[in-house]
Amino acid sequence: MRVNAFWSRAILAILVVCLLGRASECMAQQSANHDDWKAEYAERIRATLENRRAQKPQFQKDVQHTTPDFIVYVPKVEPEKLGDCYNDHFQVFEGPKGMLFATVCQATCEGSLDQHVAFMRSFDRGKTWEEPRVLVGPPTFDSDKPIASWGFAMTSESGRIYVIYDQYQEGKVSTNRQHTGFMMGCYSDDLGETWSEPQQIPMPRTSNDSPDETIPPEWVVWQHPLRLGPERKYLVGVTRYAAPQLHSKYRTVTEFIRFDNIDADPEPRDLIVRWFMTDDRVLTKGTYCEEPSIVKLPDGRLFALMRTGIGYPCWSVSDDLGENWTEPEILRDRDNGTPFLHPISPCPLYDWEGGTAGSGRYFAMIHNKYNFDDKNPWQNRGPLYLIAGTYQANARQPIWFGEPQLFVDRPSGNSFYTSVTRIDGKTVLWYPDQKFYLLGRYIGEEWLKNAPKMNEAR
Numbered sequence: 524m525r526v527n528a529f530w531s532r533a534i535l536a537i538l539v540v541c542l543l544g545r546a547s548e549c550m551a552q553q554s555a556n557h558d559d560w561k562a563e564y565a566e567r568i569r570a571t572l573e574n575r576r577a578q579k580p581q582f583q584k585d586v587q588h589t590t591p592d593f594i595v596y597v598p599k600v601e602p603e604k605l606g607d608c609y610n611d612h613f614q615v616f617e618g619p620k621g622m623l624f625a626t627v628c629q630a631t632c633e634g635s636l637d638q639h640v641a642f643m644r645s646f647d648r649g650k651t652w653e654e655p656r657v658l659v660g661p662p663t664f665d666s667d668k669p670i671a672s673w674g675f676a677m678t679s680e681s682g683r684i685y686v687i688y689d690q691y692q693e694g695k696v697s698t699n700r701q702h703t704g705f706m707m708g709c710y711s712d713d714l715g716e717t718w719s720e721p722q723q724i725p726m727p728r729t730s731n732d733s734p735d736e737t738i739p740p741e742w743v744v745w746q747h748p749l750r751l752g753p754e755r756k757y758l759v760g761v762t763r764y765a766a767p768q769l770h771s772k773y774r775t776v777t778e779f780i781r782f783d784n785i786d787a788d789p790e791p792r793d794l795i796v797r798w799f800m801t802d803d804r805v806l807t808k809g810t811y812c813e814e815p816s817i818v819k820l821p822d823g824r825l826f827a828l829m830r831t832g833i834g835y836p837c838w839s840v841s842d843d844l845g846e847n848w849t850e851p852e853i854l855r856d857r858d859n860g861t862p863f864l865h866p867i868s869p870c871p872l873y874d875w876e877g878g879t880a881g882s883g884r885y886f887a888m889i890h891n892k893y894n895f896d897d898k899n900p901w902q903n904r905g906p907l908y909l910i911a912g913t914y915q916a917n918a919r920q921p922i923w924f925g926e927p928q929l930f931v932d933r934p935s936g937n938s939f940y941t942s943v944t945r946i947d948g949k950t951v952l953w954y955p956d957q958k959f960y961l962l963g964r965y966i967g968e969e970w971l972k973n974a975p976k977m978n979e980a981r
Contacts, residue, residue, distance in 0.1 A: 564635045571632040593963030606631035614747045614942045615953040626674040637661045640674035680786045684711045697733045702741040708791030722791040729802040733766040749878040757782040758845045760815030775813040776805035808851040809833040816872040819881035828872040832900035834893040836870040857923040864893040867900045873943040883914035891927045907937040911974035918980035925973035
């Protein structure tokens with residue numbers, strides 16, 4: 524017995540040494556991977572800055588290329604102050620007293636170590652804007668703060684502004700540092716002048732997440748939530764990224780979330796977040812089905828448009844205010860009509876008369892091209908087109924669209940993570956041109972002239 528006990532202790536000691544050695548090796552490897560990643564982005568940042576500095580004399584001319592009506596922000600390209608060569612997920616929303624607010628995801632280049640969420644204000648209906656203020660995340664490349672991404676905002680009835688975002692946890696990544704993180708939130712009670720400390724918002728895990736529960740889910744919200752749920756509760760679509768072992772089935776899926784108690788002004792950690800079409804009920808269409816935009820139809824149903832990897836955008840309908848959705852179908856100009864071509868790129872859809880109007884008049888943005896011989900679904904997106912749509916009461920696809928109209932003729936870089944507001948009765952599309960300039964442009968009646976007649980399907 525003594526011999527067995529001796530050898531048991533010896534074997535245990537050996538195992539402990541081996542495990543400690545393996546843990547040390549894993550930590551060293553993780554540190555090395557982090558250092559490699561930082562070195563990689565250091566080179567990308569250097570190249571980005573050199574390129575943008577060389578272009579800076581042309582900024583004031585180039586910013587006019589898309590004929591904007593509002594110039595919100597032209598990057599300073601001053602890395603010692605703020606990483607601002609990358610500006611994306613530009614969400615403008617209305618506040619009290621005619622104010623406009625905006626959140627934007629910034630960095631020196633996309634996905635780099637200084638990716639952060641910034642906040643902006645306009646006191647004169649978008650004519651002039653304050654400089655971006657970093658809310659969360661690292662303001663510069665040499666900061667020790669972890670990445671914060673994809674901020675989106677909601678305003679309660681009292682005027683409290685919530686900003687929710689994706690907070691990366693160092694070393695806890697499944698496939699992409701920009702998308703893997705806790706759901707976090709902060710708020711302001713003084714029109715964005717000061718902000719609370721961030722708090723974690725509970726987020727349920729699903730069978731599509733990593734089996735390693737130390738790795739947070741991978742998720743993105745890209746549109747501004749709208750009061751489309753019951754009793755005007757905020758609703759928004761979510762892109763959920765599947766864990767690597769599920770990639771043969773799908774890479775991304777669409778889910779939906781509703782914020783049930785925003786108007787009670789809770790602390791972020793006490794927000795009641797309801798998840799719909801999740802786990803084994805997610806919306807899918809091929810390997811990728813993501814980045815939904817939601818509009819209200821005149822009959823009270825909701826209509827969502829999503830980008831996919833099959834060469835076409837797809838749509839789905841909910842008849843219970845966002846809790847259940849139909850199987851995604853390919854977007855066509857009308858029932859049994861011509862499908863619209865589109866790569867994996869944003870395809871935002873908006874109500875022309877405002878977020879919750881249910882006006883029956885809509886517009887979306889597509890690229891109107893797809894090369895089926897190119898196996899890369901993120902192929903060059905090319906110019907961007909606007910398609911105008913109208914509600915069709917008796918149609919299977921409840922919004923029909925007219926011919927695509929050229930909106931931006933840049934040969935590339937037209938990945939528009941946009942938002943819409945109404946200013947003095949006019950519709951403004953806010954967009955990050957080349958993920959660089961932050962701009963706004965009126966979408967007037969002239970863009971809707973070639974849409975099908977309302978209820979033509981009758």
